[in-house]
Amino acid sequence: MLIYEGKSVYGGIAIGKIKFFQNKSQTVKRIHTPDTASELSRFKSSVSNAEKQLKQLYNKACTEVGTDNAAIFEIHQIMLNDDDFLDSIENIIAGEEVNAEYAVAVTGDNFSKMFASMEDAYIRARAADVKDISERLIRILSGVDESGIDTDEPVIIVAEDIAPSETVQLDKSKVLAFVTAKGSANSHTSILARTMNIPAIIGAEITDEHNGSLAVVDGFSGKVYINPDEELLLEMKNKVLEEKEKRELLNTLRGKENITLDGTKVDIFANIGNVSDLALVLENDADGIGLFRSEFIYLERDSFPTEDEQFAIYKSVAQTMGDKKVIIRTLDIGADKQADYFCLCKEENPAMGLRAIRLCLTRPDIFKVQLKALFRAAVFGNISIMYPMITSVNEIKAIKNIVAEVEQELRNAKISYRVPEQGIMIETPAAAILSDKLANEVSFFSIGTNDLSQYTMAIDRQNSCLDEFFDPHSEAVMRMIELTVKNAHNAGIWVGICGELGADTSMTERFLRMGVDELSVSPPKVLSVRKRVRELNLGI
Ligand code: PEP
Ligand code: MG
Numbered sequence: 001m002l003i004y005e006g007k008s009v010y011g012g013i014a015i016g017k018i019k020f021f022q023n024k025s026q027t028v029k030r031i032h033t034p035d036t037a038s039e040l041s042r043f044k045s046s047v048s049n050a051e052k053q054l055k056q057l058y059n060k061a062c063t064e065v066g067t068d069n070a071a072i073f074e075i076h077q078i079m080l081n082d083d084d085f086l087d088s089i090e091n092i093i094a095g096e097e098v099n100a101e102y103a104v105a106v107t108g109d110n111f112s113k114m115f116a117s118m119e120d121a122y123i124r125a126r127a128a129d130v131k132d133i134s135e136r137l138i139r140i141l142s143g144v145d146e147s148g149i150d151t152d153e154p155v156i157i158v159a160e161d162i163a164p165s166e167t168v169q170l171d172k173s174k175v176l177a178f179v180t181a182k183g184s185a186n187s188h189t190s191i192l193a194r195t196m197n198i199p200a201i202i203g204a205e206i207t208d209e210h211n212g213s214l215a216v217v218d219g220f221s222g223k224v225y226i227n228p229d230e231e232l233l234l235e236m237k238n239k240v241l242e243e244k245e246k247r248e249l250l251n252t253l254r255g256k257e258n259i260t261l262d263g264t265k266v267d268i269f270a271n272i273g274n275v276s277d278l279a280l281v282l283e284n285d286a287d288g289i290g291l292f293r294s295e296f297i298y299l300e301r302d303s304f305p306t307e308d309e310q311f312a313i314y315k316s317v318a319q320t321m322g323d324k325k326v327i328i329r330t331l332d333i334g335a336d337k338q339a340d341y342f343c344l345c346k347e348e349n350p351a352m353g354l355r356a357i358r359l360c361l362t363r364p365d366i367f368k369v370q371l372k373a374l375f376r377a378a379v380f381g382n383i384s385i386m387y388p389m390i391t392s393v394n395e396i397k398a399i400k401n402i403v404a405e406v407e408q409e410l411r412n413a414k415i416s417y418r419v420p421e422q423g424i425m426i427e428t429p430a431a432a433i434l435s436d437k438l439a440n441e442v443s444f445f446s447i448g449t450n451d452l453s454q455y456t457m458a459i460d461r462q463n464s465c466l467d468e469f470f471d472p473h474s475e476a477v478m479r480m481i482e483l484t485v486k487n488a489h490n491a492g493i494w495v496g497i498c499g500e501l502g503a504d505t506s507m508t509e510r511f512l513r514m515g516v517d518e519l520s521v522s523p524p525k526v527l528s529v530r531k532r533v534r535e536l537n538l539g540i
Contacts, residue, residue, distance in 0.1 A: 001229045006179065006204030007464070008222040009190040013240050014177035014199050015233070018226070019155035020211045021162060028105040028138060036094045043093060043100040046140040050080055053136065072129070072303045079126070080133050085111060101141045108134025116343070128340040132302060156215055158206050164188040164337050168273065168300050172196055177217040179224055181205040186450045186461040186500060188336055194500075195277055197524040203464055250527040254285040258530050260512065261537040267518040268529050269325070271498060274300075275313055278320050280523035288325035288382075290446065290520020291498040292317065294370070295333045303341050304366065310373035318381025325382050327446065327498075327520075329425065330370055332356040332388040336462055351460060356389035361398050364405075371406045375417035384421040386446055391430040396441045427451035427499070432480035439491030446520070447484055449499025453477050472501065478510070485514045496520055505532040512538060 033039050058073035079085065085107060092103035108130055115127035154176045161182035167189050178193050178200040185202065193200035199219025206224065216225040216236045225232055258268045269290030270281045274297075281289060297305050297313060305313075318326050333342060334355020347353035360367035374385050387399055403419065410417045426432050427448030435445065454461040456477050459470050481497070488495035496518030501507060503521035505528060511519065512533070521529055 001232065002210075002226040004179075004204045004206050004224040004226070006201040006222045006224070007185065007467070008219050009178075009183075009185050009200040009202055010194045010198065010219050012177070012197070012199035012219040012243065013236050014156055014217040014219070015236060015240075016154060016156050016176045016215070018158050018206070018210050018213050018215050019151055020208050021157045021159035021166075022139075022142075028101045029099075030102045031099040032097055033093075033099045034097050036097055039093050039098075039100050040090060042141065043089060043103070043137075046100065046137050047080060047086070049140045050133070050136050051077060053140075054080065068306075075126075076129060076133055076136075079129060085130075101138050104134050104137045104141070108137075125341070125343060128343055131340060156217055158210075162189050164192065164296070164299060167192045168296050172276070177201075177219065179204050179206060179217060182464065184460075184462055184464040184467070186454070191271075191450075191500065191522070192273065194503075194522040194524070195271065195273060195280070197280065197522075250531060253527050253530050253534070256530065256534070258287070258533045260533055261535070262539060264512055264536075264538055264540065266512060266516065266533055267325075267496070268526050268533070269327070269496070269498075269518055269520040270523040270526055271520050272317075272523070275317060277523060278317060282320075284523045284526040286523060286526045288327070289317070289321060290325075290327050290496055290518060291386075292326065292328040293332065294328055295331050295337050298331065298333060298342075299337060299339050301339075304369070307369045307373045307376075310370060311376050314374055314377035314383065315380045318377055318383050321381060323382050325384060327384045327386055327423070328374060329386050329388055330357070330374075331360055331366070334359055351454065351462075357387050357395055357399070358389065360387075361395065361402075364402055367402060368406050368409075371403065372410060372415075372417075375406065375410060375419055376415060378418040378420040379416055384423060384444070386423040386425055386444070388425045388448070389427060389451070390424045390438065391428045391434075393434065393437050393441060396424065396438065423493075425451075425498070426480075426484050427455070429456050429480060432484050435484045435487040436490065439487050439493055442493065444493050445484060445488045445495040446518075447481055447495065447497045447499060449477065449481070449497060449501035452480060452499065453501070456480060472504070473507065477501075481511070481516075482514050485516055489515060494518065503529060505529060508532045509536050509538070512536065513540075 054073050054077045058070050062070040088107040089103045092098060092106060093100055112127040112130040115123055115130060118124050151174055154174050156177045156179060157175055158179045161180050175198060177198050180202050181204065183189055183202040190200060199217045201217060201219060201222050201224060204224055210226050213226050216228045216232065259265050267287050269288040270286035271291040272281060272289055273293040297310065314328060333339065334353060335351045344354065354362065374383065377383060390396065407419060421443045423442050423444035423446060424438060425448045426435060426445050431438060432452065450461060453474060457474055459466050485495050494517040497511060497516055498520040502519040503525040508529060519529055
């Protein structure tokens with residue numbers, strides 16, 4: 001038995017086989033291959049395989065999202081058969097006597113750079129498509145499944161790191177646990193693991209010789225046991241039973257109020273990233289949705305979701321939740337959440353770059369599509385919206401101008417809509433410090449402690465090497481929260497916490513004493529926070 005140690009991101013025990021996750025963008029090695037004829041034939045068969053995949057994707061997309069939106073897969077088929085593209089790859093294989101993967105990677109890189117430098121915005125946008133096609137070919141050539149995991153049974157996913165866009169595309173029913181070498185507790189991949197309620201460990205460097213081995217992931221201690229002995233297996237199976245019993249006890253709190261012994265009430269909402277998380281929200285009896293990370297809708301696909309597609313998603317969430325509140329955060333793309341088709345410039349410092357509301361204000365064409373979908377869906381339920389990464393009153397004024405334009409356009413088109421309650425996220429020190437002024441402009445605040453901690457302490461939330469400097473209960477952050485709550489209440493608006501700290505039951509008492517009105521946590525945490533609230537006596 002081998003034991004690897006990392007850092008726990010989410011508790012729980014998983015027992016199963018290890019599967020190494022292949023990142024979509026793989027590093028391709030240049031291998032000298034004198035047998036160019038067989039390399040060329042390998043390449044040709046990868047092209048016909050890619051064609052088949054694209055045809056299937058086109059047909060699937062036609063039935064699911066309509067022919068207009070499926071057209072992208074037709075474009076990919078045309079680009080795949082472009083003579084210049086194919087000639088370049090074949091010439092590199094034959095001329096340089098190299099492997100097909102390398103020839104595809106070089107050609108894909110050259111073509112996408114060429115497209116990206118064009119004047120015409122449409123051609124520029126094709127840069128991401130060439131990259132996509134090349135990656136598809138490389139995946140086929142190297143025998144990697146589209147989803148990154150090719151398995152019939154649920155497995156323990158082991159990887160160097162996984163991007164949020166890759167995590168959302170995984171078939172969740174096939175994942176028992178995540179173990180990565182990189183990443184940090186506040187990264188979006190860790191957040192997704194918490195939402196999925198599966199054990200997750202970071203900082204464990206497992207080598208790929210263990211692919212396929214039986215393993216136990218102990219998400220409580222941060223340990224991974226490879227080829228566990230009988231004794232350990234038995235111990236872990238007992239732990240699984242204990243966990244089940246604890247969960248059953250928590251389930252007795254379903255339907256109960258979130259009220260302290262002395263009568264203070266608080267809303268406990270859930271954070272979601274996807275319509276499929278709704279089942280967990282209902283199962284865990286959340287009072288509403290406090291944060292719907294809408295950017296995951298964008299990350300799950302290869303092109304912009306249309307207004308109608310988004311409308312259908314928001315409407316179905318609102319209708320499922322009935323009269324319960326559903327707070328949808330507008331697009332928070334950028335930093336670690338990247339989608340190629342946005343064609344964003346590479347930034348030196350993406351966490352402080354063109355992300356979230358900054359991107360939306362720079363690209364009102366993208367922002368307006370989302371707002372229209374949200375306003376239309378608001379007719380069907382109790383939707384609120386909130387804007388991420390606010391740093392000034394001017395940004396809110398700019399948003400209000402765009403909202404007015406959107407309203408006008410919907411009115412002109414005689415489409416029914418409702419402008420929902422609008423709030424902002426307080427996740428930058430600037431927003432917390434200006435919260436007295438900002439509170440006069442909006443209807444609520446939701447404190448994003450993940451980013452607020454990152455920016456207040458100047459600690460990259462992605463960088464696990466800084467763990468020893470990261471204090472999740474930093475007094476500086478606590479003061480920012482306290483100030484924000486005070487300023488919200490002075491202005492007569494409500495305030496919640498939707499960052500991961502909201503689920504930290506060692507802080508629940510402090511937050512309630514500050515007067516926080518709502519805590520929004522990953523669905524599996526709802527009942528444990530409710531339990532904590534019901535044990536408290538604030539004596540007020
Ligand atoms: C936050 O920053 O606390 C937050 C809730 O948003 P995200 O984690 O998606 O950045
Ligand atoms: Mg944030």
